[in-house]
Amino acid sequence: MDGWQRRYRLSNGPGGLGVSCTAEGLALAGVPLLAKGAGGFQARPVAEVSVLLKRAYAGIGPHAAVLPSLVKIADALNRGDLVQAMIRAVHLRLPELDWDAAVRLARANDNLAKYSPDQPRDWHGRWADGEGGEREAGGPVEAKPAASSGREAATKPKKRDADIPKAQALPPVSTASDFAIPANPYHAPPVFRFADDIEQANNSLWQESLAPLSQPNAPRCLETGEKVREHGATVVARQDGALEFQNKDGKGVTCRDFRPDLQVKDPTHYSLLGTTHTHPYDDGRVGVSFSGGDTQVLLDNPINFSLVQSGDKQFMFLKTKQTRRSDSYENVIKYQDDRVKYLMDELGYPSDTANRIANVEAAKNYGLAYYEGDHGVLRRIYPEVR
Incomplete structure (x- = not known):
């Protein structure tokens, strides 16, 4: 049995270092693999995804099977078929990352994004427009491994001021x-x-x-x-x-x-x-x-x-x-x-x-x-x- 023959799962909880698939999109250790615009979800460019996966898995991994599947996951999310999207996400067969791999992935995503360090983000870590709204597709996206991974704080990348999430207003109390x-x-x-x-x-x-x-x-x-x-x-x-x-x-x-x-x-x-x-x-x-x-x-x-x-x-x-x-x-x-x-x-x-x-x-x-x-x-x- 080689290193890829194992049981795969989603990591939809906070701080997960594996694949997550929710109504908000598809991500690996918090780094989006899909972009979202006015027309809905779409796969990020092939070249970007290839760079991200090579950094995450140190150049080794079942990348060829992942790229076409992203399009099908985006289509399922656009149809509102979250169950089908989640099933296809598990079938990506992407193993959960360790902390070092998640940091490599986050840094690679930062480099691809070419973000503005002064741009605010919401409480999910997504880039925001400064008014509490989420950035439209094509805007830079940065994601960092969450603190709940179990590693000591000293091993985390140093935070910049822009890395500190701004408070998000709570919805009104339901009656x-x-x-x-x-x-x-x-x-x-x-x-x-x-x-x-x-x-x-x-x-x-x-x-x-x-x-x-x-x-x-x-x-x-x-x-x-x-x-x-x-x-x-x-x-x-x-x-x-x-x-x-x-x-x-x-x-x-x-x-x-x-x-x-x-x-x-x-x-x-x-x-x-x-x-x-x-x-x-x-x-x-x-x-x-x-x-x-x-x-x-x-x-x-x-x-x-x-x-x-x-x-x-x-x-x-x-x-x-x-x-x-x-x-x-x-x-x-x-x-x-x-x-x-x-x-x-x-x-x-x-x-x-x-x-x-x-x-x-x-x-x-x-x-x-x-x-x-x-x-x-x-x-x-x-x-x-x-």
């Missing part, structure tokens, strides 16, 4: 009217921001989920053998539109399946909106989103959205007027749980990528809008925001 059911997924809001008190309450649920891990004698669940428990709550709206939690832990704390209590307390002053719950694991896994059971609860109950928290990552399904009830619980399992298992066991996808693919497919199948984010800010993944 009850923002969670009203839209006509279809394309009319769903592009972004949601939960108020600080809701975000703090979600974090408290997450900490409660992990609390048994610090208790040596905490009982283990008979079904899973794990100590952790799912915690959650019902999300309601006050008359002024602000959100609150009710019925914390629903119908009882369980090992794996949060069972919400949707009976609103004081219904003259509060209205039912949605649910939130956690997905913890004893082994420390995070970023695990919806199960088929979660989706079935959303489809078959009078709630507008379902929110899941797993570590810092948050996921949300929003109903639309095109959302249909599930045919049966078993069919929802088919579209999600079995699909995730197949993607991981048979195709070798990591759990976060497999879950995202299954979530987007479920959203398409049931007429939902799908969101991902962290720290209370979630952006629409499906349909892609244009």
Whole structure:
């Protein structure tokens, strides 16, 4: 088995040093491999990509197969088919970089860009126009390996003043009217921001989920053998539109399946909106989103959205007027749980990528809008925001 015969995966999380593919484009260790203009995504020039990959992999690598695939990934993103783009991105078979290789790649990209050192960038590290907007295609792009790679700060390239990201304004806090059911997924809001008190309450649920891990004698669940428990709550709206939690832990704390209590307390002053719950694991896994059971609860109950928290990552399904009830619980399992298992066991996808693919497919199948984010800010993944 040679050095390239291995299992490949996407690195969509912050600080990833491998290939990432999101609605924002395709990148390797943060360096874009696609350009985006008024006409959508397109592959960067062949000569540029060749230089970048040679620097990243020290002149060795499966470069010939990569270049034509970039065009197909750009086409998939332009069609709004994020799942197909992610699958093709994995099939690029580009191994994750080490820190030194990521630095070489970032420097090569800097040299290609011939950027202005005085130009500001947004909080993602993308070049901005000085007003908080992203630079149009053809403008220079610089990306540096993120600090979370585990290397000491002393080994990082020295920062210039222009390397310090400028603060990006947060979207306004979402209120009850923002969670009203839209006509279809394309009319769903592009972004949601939960108020600080809701975000703090979600974090408290997450900490409660992990609390048994610090208790040596905490009982283990008979079904899973794990100590952790799912915690959650019902999300309601006050008359002024602000959100609150009710019925914390629903119908009882369980090992794996949060069972919400949707009976609103004081219904003259509060209205039912949605649910939130956690997905913890004893082994420390995070970023695990919806199960088929979660989706079935959303489809078959009078709630507008379902929110899941797993570590810092948050996921949300929003109903639309095109959302249909599930045919049966078993069919929802088919579209999600079995699909995730197949993607991981048979195709070798990591759990976060497999879950995202299954979530987007479920959203398409049931007429939902799908969101991902962290720290209370979630952006629409499906349909892609244009």
